[in-house]
Amino acid sequence: MSLPKLFIIFCFLVSFTSATSVIDFCVADFNFPVGPAGYPCRNPANLTVDDFVFSGLGVAGNTSNIFRVGVTAAFDLTFPALNGLGLSMARLDIGVGGVVPIHSHRVSEVIMVIEGTIIAGFISSDNTAYFKTLNRGDIMIFPHTLLHFQVNVGETPALAFVSLNSANPGFQFFTTSIGANDLPTDVVQKITLLDAAQVQRVKRIFGGTN
Known part of the structure; x- marks a missing residue:
């Protein structure tokens, strides 16, 4: 095929791709199932x-739970x-x-402290712990997929906002992952080194259960 013809085909493909893949926005339609692209x-x-x-996000979350934390999410399911x-x-x-x-979760996160004092940190894949006390106005990054946490170490309630680079970041909490299923207690003991009473x-x- 001659070079001019290849150039024409290339231009056509570029214009076609640009026309079909670039849109201003895509407000979710929940009448249809979600796919890999949303x-x-x-x-x-x-x-x-x-x-x-x-x-x-202007309304305080409910902190009357075992972790004393309220999370109000603006994800695709709540903000289409x-x-x-x-x-x-x-x-x-x-x-x-x-x-x-x-x-x-499968994406990176930035946290900004608005009120209070917290310890925030993450653990890298080589088991190095990166943690620091954060105060009002401080921000910290948590790289994607790495385990991370926040603890209020002040004498007043803390408020922070986080931003994540996905409309559906996916969360997996270690404690609930081992406690909210039917994985047998003896198996959980082996993989966590917790004793049976703690697992139960x-x-x-x-x-x-189990």
């Missing part, structure tokens, strides 16, 4: 400015306009002595 798009003709506004845009946010209300227990306590708290 939800299908709602018809833009039926959208208003209110579809692009989320007010939930984030669908396909590769970002999300959450509000963390951490009561005195409260914690965001050690967990991981975690299972009672989070509804697990």
